[in-house]
Every structure is written in structure tokens, then in C-alpha cells.
Amino acid sequence: MTGFASAVADRPTAPAPEREDGLTPAEAASRLARHGRNRLPEPAPPGPLALFVRQFLNPFIYILGIAAVAALAVGQLPSAVFIVAVLLLNALIGAVQENSAHRSASALRQMIRGHATVVRGGMPIRIDSEEVVPGDLVLLASGDRVPADLRLLDAQGLAVDESMLTGESLAVTKAAATRSAEEAPLSERHDVCFAGSTVTHGRGRGEVLATGLETQIGGIARSLGSARLSEPPLMIRIRQFTWQVAAAIGIAIAALAGLMGLVGGYLPQEMAMMAIGLAVSTIPEGLPAALTVALAIGMRRMSASNVVIRKLVAVEALGSCTFICSDKTGTLTVNELTIARAVLPGGTAFDVTGAGVRPGGAVLGERTERLRALAIAGALANESHLDYSGGDWVSEGDIVDVAFLVFAKKLGLSLSALRAEQRRLALIPYESERAFSASLDRRADGAVLHAKGSPEKMLALCTAMETAAGTVPIDRAAIARQFEALAGEGYRIIALARREGLGAAEHLAEEALGGMTFLGMVAMIDPLRPEARAAVAQARRGGIGVAMVTGDHPATARAIAADLELIDGDGPVVTGPMIRAAEPGGEAALDALIQPARVFARIEPRQKVTIVESFLRAGHFVAVTGDGVNDAPAMRRANVGVAMGRGGTDVARDAADLILTDDNFASIIAGIEQGRVVYNNIRKVVALLIATGFSALLLFFLTVLAGLPMPLTAVQLLWLNLVANGLQDVALAFEPREGGELDRRPRRPDEPIFEARVLRHVLLAGTVMGLLAFGLYAALIWSGHAPEAARNLTLMLMVLFGNLHALSSRSETRSVFAMPLARNPFLALAVPAAQLLHVGAMYVPGLSGVLEIAPISLAEWAGLLCLAAVLLGVEEAAKALERRRAGPVSRPGPAARG
Template structure:
């Protein structure tokens, strides 16, 4: 079974890597305009070489890494690389520090990014594998997928079972040989022990449990691309989450307003300050190029859309404002850093302006320097600050004249936190799962978002890409810094991969989320990669094990819960199969030790393990959990399936089954019953024991008396099928002749029914003992 699962995972991982690489190649487009010898011609991107001059225009995919030589209002969407939702202005004349991160290099364009607006030209400095995109390509090829925890545990379990079976069968056969037993009898007994020791139905039951978990996850917006990953998400101890679109809404939104009278008004308090905000909302709506489509959704520049939403939320009649005559308008340009509009209002002709803080304030009458300091502090906290001003109607409309305008205030824009995410992060903490934010965004912006989420409060909890580069080669110091970090900002793709490796090396089971090209290597290298289904790139989805249908971090928490339910189901299946196998082995060893006839035939053993027991075990995979999965700590990464509590839950019931079976064999043999009748009675007793034990083990912690009878209707169906099949074996001659079964006496039937009650008593007592062990040995938490 483990070999099959490993082969399946290998195939899936190879397919994921190939799919990611193919998607990566599509990002650079097929052709681009290149100037050679003074003439511009459109050529295939594969023919572009270093030194070519590429002409850039809006909507174009950047075909190579380019150093800009000329720009006109050029803005580039770098979200696939950095996670920033706002197109970044580019300037060929900017001066940069030596170690400026790729996302902040305003004089450079990266292959695979998109020109959002404006135009420009530049010289190609890297192509194909030498580009930043090529580095990601190489990382994808080199990244080794970490096997999901369940595969590791099942592999370990398979080795343990194999060693135990060999260690049991070989000495047993030698003893029988020394006793002078016939060779055919020894072979038969060896086969019987092998059949008992190796749970033949495990592979089918585990597959069904994982498939059932897949369906439950899909119902909660988690799409599974790799079957073993169903359980893996529930085993994770740390989630390294992307910021944009996962923790935040991936839209620019006005969240804070600082007015010139000193009022600092957060979004939640806007309704109570509607009058105070009216003037700045009016100006933000008029000096605005965004428009509202037929569906009521605003379209246009992201800043204008955010300001329009701010105005609309205050009850401003946007349709009435559109009817106001616009006498003149000066659109925003990065070089100018402001925009103006002149309109005729009932109060006269007025000018409204918006733009960068320092630019707008030079046009306005002097204000208290303390207010400017507060506005700058907002910018340092990660907000994009838009200053808004207006003429008062008493002066000539000339925006360039110092003091011509009256400053109305500053609007703070930011990509807001998803409303459901703070509660989801709190659930992660309760479940013992730590959350780390990993983003390409600015450190100040990342810290502001982290504070809103409760992930970090201090600047020293933020690790930047620059800090990681400075410690390159100092492995110990780098590991300490990464392990202490809560927020990682301005992180490059190779650094995100390094973060995953360091966390994994420290013993954490890491789940990584991402949507961009920059996330693909880390998604592939993590224990569990989680991509976004709506905003995610094909590259990210191709590298992931799971895909979120709604791009919502809260869905990851739902996936953790379902993953833990799935693992609990698999674990119970293993416990039940091995416990019944131990009981069967005990019957044979006891029979040999006490000189009793063999309790079962090899065919009857196969019937038990594959048919009657198989019908129940498969249905265990449909269990829905105990409801408190998210209040339990995660399993230790090195915890085997058969830990101390599992062994405690197995051995006592197995001993009870063995003891009663041997007593029945001895009693019937003493009374002179034929061997076939003895084996028939033992088979019936074992089937009844199995059914009762399965009912007891629907929960490892709750009493059978407290577990709702319909908690798993499929299991009841499985038990009914198992009993029906056994009755058919007893009363349908064609099947009975194959299995050597038939009806039993009333006395034997009542003994078998009464004996099964002992399973309930012993299992319930064992659960209490296990609860005490768990209290004495709690599991650590990474939260």
C-alpha cells in the first residue's frame, strides 16, 4: 500500500512541477516590439537578446529583465512577484541603493510582470534562465516536495508490521518444526499468522477515508489536488501565509482619515462623524476619474476607485455629482504627483485637488506642523496617504499659487484585512497552529496588517528580505532570526523557499499559502502547498497540493479541522485492524501453546479481514469527528500512528477476544465437538467482537454511551452488511461450504453474545486510562 501511495505521490509531484513550469513559460508573452538599427519590429520573445531596446506600452507582458531608459507615466503590475496589489510607478532617473530589493527597483522591469499604464523603453539586461523569472523556474526544478505526514507515518507503520510479522512467523515455524509437526501444517499456520499480522483491508479503508475527507473539504472550499494532502493540512504546525488576497481583500480601500481639525477617524467610526467627513468626501468624489458601471461596480485607477467608495459610503449622491459641469481637469501623473478638477457649483467655481502629501501641502495655506507629523506617521504605518484640498471660492482658481487652496485632510488607503481572518487566526492559536505572514510588501504595511490580525505588534518581530540577505552564509544566525520572526516583508522567492526550509528543519510541519509566481517554489517544497483558486496564477495552482476555491484564510482553518478528522478516522481504522489481527494471532499462538485445535482456517481468516471486518473499517472513514478538533493541539511531527495511547487501545480488547476465543475452543473441544463446528463458532464470536469493538471505537475519547448512535450512519450500514454476510455464511449452503460454516447451537450463540459485552467494559476502561496519559504528556504548540 505504501509503495502504491509513494508512486502516486511521485507521479502527482512530477505532474505538478511540469504544469507549473509550463504555466511559467506563458507569463512572458509570445512577442514584443524591439528597436534594432533605428527601426521597431515585433519579434518572438525567444529571439530577444541582451542589449536589445524594448518598447513598452500599456497591457504588455514584460518579455525580459529590462533596465529603463525612458518612461512616461509608466506603472507596472508586480503583484505576481511581490504580492502588492497596487501598480508600481517606474522612473528611469531614480537613484537606488546597492541592496535594493527587486520589488523596490523602480528603474527595472522584471520578466513576467505587466505594464498597467503608460509607456517607456529600456535595455534588456537578462533573458530566459538569467531573469528573475528564470530563477523561479530553476527553484521549481530543484525544489524537492516534502512527503505528506500520513505517507511518512504509513511507511513507518508498514516497516514495523513487516519486521514484527517476520520476527513472529520465523521463530514460530522453527518451534513447530522442532515439535515434529508436519510441513504442510507448519506452512498453513505460517500463512494464517501472516494473514492475521498484515491488515489486507487497510489500503482500501485508508483510500476511502481520504476520499471522504476530500469531499468534506470541497464542501468547505478546499479543493484537494493530492489525496494524501487531505490529512497533511490537519497535521501542520505552522502556516506561512501570503498577505495579499489571503489575509487581506486584495483591493485598495480607504480605512482612515485625518482631518485638519485634528480628528483621526477610523473606518468603523465614520457613521458617527458623517458631518465632519462630508467636505473631504465631496472633494474625493469630484476629483476622481473612476466611474460606476451598469452593475454598480466602480472601475478605473485603484486609488480613484477607493476614493469613490469612500465618498459613496458617506451618502454622497454620486449621480448628482456627475451632473456638475467640469470646467477643466488635470489628471494625475507620477511626475506631477497631483490631480485637479475645476467645477461650477452653486457656490461658484471651485478647484479640488488630491495627490502626494508633500505636493498638495505646498499649494495650501500653512497648517500646524504637528498635523503633518501625524500624517507622515500614518504613511510610516503602511498607509498610502492621499492629501485632499479645495479652493474656498474666495480666491482665483490657481492651484500652482502657494496658499491658494485649503487643506481638507489626509485619507489613508490600505488593502484591508478580511473580516473573518482575525477569528480564523485565533482558532489556529487555539488549535496550536502558528501563523506567519510572508509578503513582498513594504515592512510598514506588513506590520500594520499584522497588528490588525494580532500576529505582531513590534517592529523587531518583522524580518525583511534585506536582513536575510545580510545573513546569507551565516546559517545559525539566519535560522534564529527566521524562527523568531512573525512577519516577513520584502521577501524574494528564493527567500520564501529558505524560510520554509528553515522552519521544516526545526521540526515544524509547514503549510504554505500563495497565489503568485513568487510563491511556486515554496508551495512545492512545503509539506502542504495551498494556492488561491480565484486570484492565484496557474503557476501557483500547479505547484500546490490544495487550492482554496474562495481565496479565504478561514477556509484553511476549515481544512485543518477536516484534515484532523480524516487522520483520526485513519488512525481508528489502523487500531481496529491491528487489534483484531493481534487477537487472531493470539488465538493461534494460544492454540499451539495449550495443545488445542486450530481456531480458524486460512479461508476464514481472509473472510474476517477482507469481508466482514472490511465492511466496517471502510465505513469508519466517513466519521465526522468529535467536534473539538480545533481545540486540540497538533500531533507531534515525529508521532507515529501507533503511539502509546493507540497501543493501549489495542492490547486489552485483543487479549479479551483471544481469551474468550480460546476458552470457547477448549470448551467445545473438551465436549467432543468436531473441528469444523469449533471453527464455525470461533468465527461467529470474532465477527461479533469486531462489530462491538468498532462501535466502541467511533471515538477514542468519548464513551460509547455518550456517542450519538447516528454520528456515523455509514458505519451502522457497514455493521449491518457485515452481520448479514456472516448470517449468509451460516445459513446459505453454497457460501457455507466454501468457508466451512453453518448454524450454531443456541447455547453457543448466547455465550458469544454475552462474551462481546466484555469488549465494551474493557474498551471503556482503556479510554479512561488513555485520557490520563494524555493529560500527563501534553503536545507542544507552535502558535
């Protein structure tokens, strides 16, 4: 049975009038109040107590806990109490920050809302899927997520993916003619579509049976607890890094104990306290909290750039992107197709003025019956709606179909009168695989078939053409020259045809789709987004390759790509048939064809996956943008899937890692920039914390080698971590962009957190701080100062080091004096607050006693500031050398350049 025959056979013989018109707005509102919103309850976020307890599940915390027990065992009650107090404070801060991140993620999820098309009051409207109510008449199309359980009234080639409900991987064909029993298995209920499933092919219309928790998936949701979210690779690598650091600390403690035994002269209690102090000093307790903050800030900043993160991994992954395979329509262009020219067989052309949905504008030239027939075919082989409502024109449906309705209005045709005169008997909806749509319409003198689609498809179906002299055999070569010329100007070409003399046909045999008469073609224009050209250029400057992948004609794709400056005007365009021809040659032949290209036209859905796989083999970290069902496989295959939030289908959004709320290519580039900023900040935090820990490690080993008493007590070391890094590391996560992030090569996707530049920074800064601190401490001891007095000054020096180092860590190459503090007010407050906190503790009775600190003289202040300035000077010199080594801003090489 053909598509027409199936459409007629599945049509209910006598649908109730209220089903045809849907619910009234008043009745819909009443049912919404009665049944509630159509949604499932979200998993409850962990409570405050659970978040608090979770902060203790960390190897650093385990080591600190052991240190507290050890301190208590050797009689150091103040040290044990202080360690426990710091643990509790750290857990409290971490719980507050994680709770804030949960709220941020929940707020961003609210921006990703599903939609459904329903008929209310006789008019199809698009509403939030949460507003669907029982009794609503829902229209389904390819790519839609089924919003509720519904019983079909119509089904035209409808196939639905129910794998999320039944586990069946193949799409299920649906039909409205039969009625399944309520007790039938879900997989055998072919007249029902279930909430959460997705339409893979065809069209349908159904009445809602159940919403929310009353749906089949709602029943499952009731039986399940809260879902556990999987962790992104970044957090997994950080956890591995954490365990590696913890292991290194254990080795260092063992080495220190062995060294103390070799040196001799240390009592067991002193050795225990030295080991406790080493553990406390080298643990970067603030790392997990700082990372949580950095990622949450990245999500918020990307949201401000119109990029909504669905999966946290995208915060890291987007910044690693080296290649973008971008859809054209709606991403690089504005997605507002307008018919700009109509061309009839023989070459007669009509220019059309006006743009967008509003029918303002006119068709220039003498209006002929042939032009009218062209417009009628476009208006009837059509699934969209155009109406005047609320003082403006409102459209619903595919943009190509809407453009034909606007064109008909510009010719003065009444859409309602036209549909009344030629009542639809059956419809073949447009699908990308068939490349055309058609309508079988009954009029007074019999049935007429109207069709529109790609010029190649229409020419294959036509044997005649309509000219001023009448119907004559088709001149395929002449018509091909016409649409090649139009496509070369950047137009999208749609051809139209009809077949008359079908008598009183109620359905058509397959052969009726041939033997048609070619009516002409229209040239549509979808202009580039104003910012698209600059965004593509910016991406290429940052070493990010850009390719345009489209189903349009090669000449159209070439014209758009040339306007974008992706290629020259005569640059190569790889087509779907070319990829098909290269497939027998294997991956080598495909790579030789695909990898040098930047424009792909007439591409089929499976070929998009082939293109992505080829660029992956070239070593790229690939992002794919898309809005339709046919884009979902390529988005899943890519490293990062980017869906359109406004015009995209539910299937595309489900397959994506992130969503563009404005469907704009420039927003991807802004998101990549923010992703790079987030990762840079994570590296800065890691370098800050590890450098401080390394300096303490060096201080302890040098002290033991010199046979000196413990340089800082365990309590002092905990206090040092609190005031030297406790606020500053989190404040670094708020660091804004330095500038030039998009002028540098992308980082390698497999690059570790602790890479060469971070290692150099840690060794340099940690060594300088450790040596200067040891030099001060040893000089004080050897000059006769009591250990308590030497520790007091050494601790103050380490606090000064921590604050200056935090300021210097804002950039790996830029001078601290070239970065205004006002750009990061959090750090501007954290540094003086930490310093004042330590100074204030010197004057607080009780606290000063526990910390064993006391006020220092002006002369001592001057000496300490001079030593601290040495660190700043060394880091400034290192940055100058780094800038000289890097030379001008790194540009992408030929292999990375787009």
C-alpha cells in the same frame, strides 16, 4: 533607457483599430465555436481493466496468491477456490473505490480554472482562459499565466519565465518593436509569448496567434502519453508499512512452522494448512482500499470547507501544520480597499464616506483645487478600469487603483473626459520592487508626470509640496508625522506627487523622476474579515502559531495585528530593514530576531523565504499563504503552500499545494481540522486491521503450543476478514470529527503511522481477542467437542469481536456509548450487515458447507455474547485510563504556542 523611454520605444506606431478594440463578443463566440476551447486534453484516467489489474500489485495479495497455490497443492480445492474468489472480490472493490477517487480528484481540479484579461468591444474583461480565441487582444501583467501563444503589440518592462518550454532558468525579456522569424528558435522569439509561460515582471499586450493543441506546448502535449502522478509521502510510508507487515507475516509463518516441528504430532498437510491459515488471517487486505477512501473523503470534506487540494500530500500535510505565515490582504482582511480620508500638505483633511467599488458616498468638506489635483494624479497614474454596466459598477484591475477611480468619481470627475484631456504617453506600472507607479500624460500646456506610491518613496522623489499658500519647499518631517499618525490607526497610506513644466516631452530621462511636487496622501482601510479574529484564536488554541507577513507600513501592520489579537497594541513588529541588518550575523542572529515575532512588515519577497526558513529551523511544519508572484518562492520553500483562488495569480496557484476558493484565513483552519480528522481515521483503520490480525496470530501460536488442531480453516479465516473487517474498515474512514481536534497539539510531522498509542491499542485488543478465542476453542476441544463444532463457535466469537472492536475503534479515548451511531451511518449499516451476513451463511446450503459452519443455540449465543462483552469492557477501561492519563485537553506549550 528608462521605463518611460522603453515604454514609448516599444509602442507600435500604427496598431490596427480592431486590435485596439479587440474582438466583438459575437466574433469571439464564432471563433470559439470554430477553433474549440483553449485547453489541452487531460491525461486519460486508467481504464477499468487497468484499475482492476493494479489491485493485485500488493505484497498482501502476493502472499494470498501463494497461499492459494499451496492449498491447491495439498488437495484443498475449496480453500484455494475461496481464496481466489476473495482476491477477485477485493480487486473489484478496490477498483471501484479507486475509480471513485479519480472522479473526485478530477471534479476538484475543475474548480481550479485559469483566467485571462482580454479586450472585447473596447472593454477589458476577465474571462476563463479556456474561452480565449485566436485574434483576442490579451493584457498581461506580473504574475499572469500566458493563456495562449500571442504576438506582442506593447511591452513595458515585460519579462517572462519560459523554463517550462525552453529549459532556460532565467526570465526572458520581451519586446514588441522587432518581429522574429517563424523559424527562429523559441528562446530567440522576443516578440512572442507562449502559452503556459508566466509573467515575472512588467506589462504587455498581445494578439493571440494559437490556442489549445495549436500552441507550442500543445504540440508537445500531442507527442506525450499520460503523465504519471507522483505519490504523496503518506502513501509511500503506507507502502513501506505494508512491506514491513508482509515481512513480519513471513517471519511468523516460519516461526509457526518451527514451533510445530518442535511440538511434534502434526502431519505435513496440517502444517501447510496451518501456515496458509496464519498468512490469510494476519493480512490486512482492506488497508489499501480503506486508505484510498479516507484520502478521497478528506479531499471532499476539505472542498466543502473551501479548500481545494492540488496535491494529495496536502490532505496529510495540512493536518500536521504547526505554524502559518499568512498574507494580510484578502486573507485576514476582505481585500476591498476604500479611501477613507485624504490629507493635504499642511494637515487639511477630508473624510470620505462609502465603501467598496460602488462610487456611492461623498467627500466631506470644501472641495479645493488641491484636492482635485490629488484625485487627478491618482486617476491617471492608474492601470484599472471602472464602468457602469448591467445595472452595477464593474471594476477591473488592482484594488488600490480601483479605489482611486472611485475616489475621483466621488469628487464628480469624469474619468473618460480626464483621460481625453490628458492623453497617456507612457506608463511605469506598479511593481513591488519599485513601490510606485507613474504616468506621463500630455495636456494642452505640455507633458505632466503623475505618480503615486509608498510615502517613503514619494518623499524621496519630491523637493516641494503644494500648500494653500502655493508651492513651497517640502517639510519632510511634518509629512512623516502625518502618515505615521494615519498608519497607527490601521490605514494603508498612499502618497501622490506630480511634476509639471516638461514641455512637449515624449519620454523622460531618469532624472525627471526626481524634483516632484508632493500633492498629499490618502488613507485607505481594508477591514478585517468578520471571522478572522476567531480563526486566529482557534489556531493558537490548537498549538498552531500564526504570523502576519505584509508589505504594509509597520504602524499599519501593528494596528491590524492588535485588532487580530496577534500582539498587544505596542507589540514588536519586525521589518524588512531589520532582517537585512541581521543577515550579516548569520542564522543565529536571524532566528533570534524572527522566531519570537508574530508580525512582519515592509517585507521583500526574498525575506519571506528567510522568515519561513527560520521557522523551519525552529522545528515547525510551516504553511504559507499568498496570492502574488512575490509569494511563490516562500510557498515553495514551506511545507505547505496555500494560494488564493479568487484573487491569486496563476504563479501563486501553481506553487501551491492547495487553494482557498474564498481567500479566507478561516478556511485554512477548517482545512487543518479536516486534515487532522483524516489522519486520525487512517490511524483508526490501521489499528483495527492490525489488532484483528494480531489476535489471529496469537490464537494460532497458542493452539500449536497446546498441541491442538488448527483453530480455523483458511476458508473460515478469509471469511472472517471479509465479514469482520471487510466493510467496517472502509466505514471507519467516514468517521466525522470527534470534537476538540483543534484543541490538541499538532502531531509530529515525522510521526509514524504505527506509533505508541496505536501499538498499545493493537497489543491490548489483539491480546484480549486472541486469549478469549483460544480459551473458548481449547475448552471446547478438551470437553470433547469435535474440531468442526469448536471452530464454528470460535468463528462466531471472532465475528462478534470484529464488530464490537470496529465500534470501539471510532475513538481512542471516548466511550463507545458516548458516540451516537447516527453520526456515521456507514458504520451503523456495516456492523449489523456483517453480522447478519455471517448468520445468514449458516443457513445457506453450499456456503455453510464450504465454511463448515452451522446454526448455534440460544445458550451458545448467550455465552458468546458474554465473552464478546469482556472485550468491550476491557477497551472501555483502557479508554478511561487513557483519559485519566491525558487529563484535560492537551494545550500547547510555550514553544508551540503562537
